[in-house]
Amino acid sequence: MIAPAQDQLAIIGIAEMQIGWYPEMSCIELAVEVVKSALDDAGIAKGEIGAFLLVPPLARERDEYHMTFCRLQEEMGIHETACMNMQVSSWGASPILAIEAAGSLIRNGDISTAIVYNAQNFSGASEQDLYWYLERNNRGFHREWERHFGITNESMVAMITRRYMHETGATEADLAAVSDSLNQWAMRNELARPRGRITGKEVRASAVRATPLRAAEKGKLSDGAAAFIVTSATRAREISARQPVFVLGSGHSGPPAFSYVQKADGDFTRLGFSAAVSAALSSSQCQISDIDLFELYAAFPVFYLMQVEELGLCERGQAGAFFRDAMAAPGGKYAISTNGGIQQGYTGLGLAMSTITESVRQLRHEAGRRQISQASTALVSGFGNQMLDSHALILGTGANL
Amino acid sequence: MTDFVNPLPELTTVSKPFYAAAKDRKLLIQRCRQCEQVIFYPKFCCPNCLGTDLDWFESRGRGKLYSYTVVHAAAPEAFKLAIPYAIGVVDLDEGARMLSWVVECDHDKLVCDMEVEVTFKDLNEEVALPMFRPVHA
Numbered sequence: 001m002i003a004p005a006q007d008q009l010a011i012i013g014i015a016e017m018q019i020g021w022y023p024e025m026s027c028i029e030l031a032v033e034v035v036k037s038a039l040d041d042a043g044i045a046k047g048e049i050g051a052f053l054l055v056p057p058l059a060r061e062r063d064e065y066h067m068t069f070c071r072l073q074e075e076m077g078i079h080e081t082a083c084m085n086m087q088v089s090s091w092g093a094s095p096i097l098a099i100e101a102a103g104s105l106i107r108n109g110d111i112s113t114a115i116v117y118n119a120q121n122f123s124g125a126s127e128q129d130l131y132w133y134l135e136r137n138n139r140g141f142h143r144e145w146e147r148h149f150g151i152t153n154e155s156m157v158a159m160i161t162r163r164y165m166h167e168t169g170a171t172e173a174d175l176a177a178v179s180d181s182l183n184q185w186a187m188r189n190e191l192a193r194p195r196g197r198i199t200g201k202e203v204r205a206s207a208v209r210a211t212p213l214r215a216a217e218k219g220k221l222s223d224g225a226a227a228f229i230v231t232s233a234t235r236a237r238e239i240s241a242r243q244p245v246f247v248l249g250s251g252h253s254g255p256p257a258f259s260y261v262q263k264a265d266g267d268f269t270r271l272g273f274s275a276a277v278s279a280a281l282s283s284s285q286c287q288i289s290d291i292d293l294f295e296l297y298a299a300f301p302v303f304y305l306m307q308v309e310e311l312g313l314c315e316r317g318q319a320g321a322f323f324r325d326a327m328a329a330p331g332g333k334y335a336i337s338t339n340g341g342i343q344q345g346y347t348g349l350g351l352a353m354s355t356i357t358e359s360v361r362q363l364r365h366e367a368g369r370r371q372i373s374q375a376s377t378a379l380v381s382g383f384g385n386q387m388l389d390s391h392a393l394i395l396g397t398g399a400n401l
Numbered sequence: 402m403t404d405f406v407n408p409l410p411e412l413t414t415v416s417k418p419f420y421a422a423a424k425d426r427k428l429l430i431q432r433c434r435q436c437e438q439v440i441f442y443p444k445f446c447c448p449n450c451l452g453t454d455l456d457w458f459e460s461r462g463r464g465k466l467y468s469y470t471v472v473h474a475a476a477p478e479a480f481k482l483a484i485p486y487a488i489g490v491v492d493l494d495e496g497a498r499m500l501s502w503v504v505e506c507d508h509d510k511l512v513c514d515m516e517v518e519v520t521f522k523d524l525n526e527e528v529a530l531p532m533f534r535p536v537h538a
Contacts, residue, residue, distance in 0.1 A: 150480035158470035
């Protein structure tokens with residue numbers, strides 16, 4: 001691996017709230033708290049921030065508007081330096097795309113430092129807000145061709161899962177093993193809000209949502225917030241007292257479509273993630289064997305199975321056995337979604353934010369009971385547009401040079 | 402379930418003829434007259450050559466069930482009375498893929514790649530939805 005170049009990006013501060021249920025707190029309050037904490041964590045003044053990049057809350061359109069219209073800059077008295085404010089929204093790919101956007105602004109000389117933040121309080125949503133959120137669950141489908149069949153994201157994923165099982169021979173026990181593995185990590189994460197210890201047995205005893213998906217596979221609807229600060233590697237060394245975590249490379253793939261039914265390659269059983277991973281590895285001059293941890297974005301078990309296969313950690317069709325054999329659980333051969341992934345609780349796009357914050361914590365060796373020893377390089381995944389576009393990001397401290 | 406009527410699809414310049422044909426018990430697929438591209442879902446212009454001289458042809462209405470799910474709880478509010486219902490993705494023999502319901506079937510006997518055929522469900526005087534049922538040999 002090469003040394004982080006001068007113009008590489010670095011993450012110098014992170015903050016993440018305890019996942020919980022905070023009906024008395026507004027999104028703005030949650031956002032102020034994490035932005036302030038991230039500044040403290042980096043040890044920099046608010047005046048360093050040149051751009052605010054919002055990863056939007058779900059079901060909170062009013063708060064989303066307020067934050068898009070610079071509410072935070074007003075709350076925190078950041079009027080003169082923060083000249084840029086924008087929303088970056090591509091669902092689970094948003095934090096990775098926000099890093100890319102920050103990188104463009106920084107390399108272009110427009111700003112030196114950006115903060116990426118997300119705040120989500122489902123608890124404070126009005127009945128009307130929640131109604132629209134749940135309706136939105138099927139907004140990503142054609143009004144002319146699909147919605148009148150009662151399709152939702154969840155039932156679409158159920159069909160993806162069914163086809164994957166049909167082609168690979170994966171079983172419901174395999175899916176349950178994914179939840180079990182993630183839950184073991186979530187139980188070690190002090191910021192998480194799991195439903196308690198969920199084993200494969202509990203998953204299979206839980207209610208059917210849409211065959212073959214079950215209720216215990218879902219994260220508990222929760223509130224949360226997170227932020228992280230991005231700057232150039234050079235500036236990181238000048239302004240931050242912390243060990244910077246460098247962005248070593250990235251890759252993207254997957255021709256987008258609106259409807260999963262009309263996916264370009266017609267194959268429900270593959271994400272197209274391999275190409276993103278190859279590009280990320282080659283741009284960072286890493287091998288897959290250099291990666292110490294994999295912080296994977298996915299809200300459903302089948303997408304964890306596909307990702308470990310497409311990362312090449314096991315053969316296609318062997319991902320179920322991989323999870324059943326505890327390869328991805330604490331103490332296993334691979335460190336996968338060490339914060340607990342979807343078993344942490346469902347905080348909207350916070351699930352994607354946490355792949356970045358957890359990577360930084362692990363790479364700084366501040367992950368407590370779930371610390372991966374000598375971790376120096378992490379691979380983060382992100383998927384936008386109902387998992388149709390794939391993104392891989394490689395982060396590292398450069399400690400193994 | 403038997404009394405349940407699906408909400409109307411959005412009727413546009415492209416979808417209206419499709420659903421009107423379904424009312425006449427025809428399942429239509431679009432084709433580009435310029436480049437012969439088979440187009441589905443129907444579109445305003447050909448996604449291959451961007452031509453706008455688009456035509457319809459009638460599908461035989463036979464295909465294979467690429468995947469399916471039986472919805473027990475994950476349903477939008479308007480579909481609560483339809484539970485349990487089976488959603489399927491069907492690959493028509495002519496090469497088009499569509500989302501629909503699988504009806505007139507035992508939910509426990511659905512399996513990927515099974516043969517299905519079109520059937521039509523009337524929503525009102527002008528609109529019917531193409532749905533699919535298993536083909537029994």
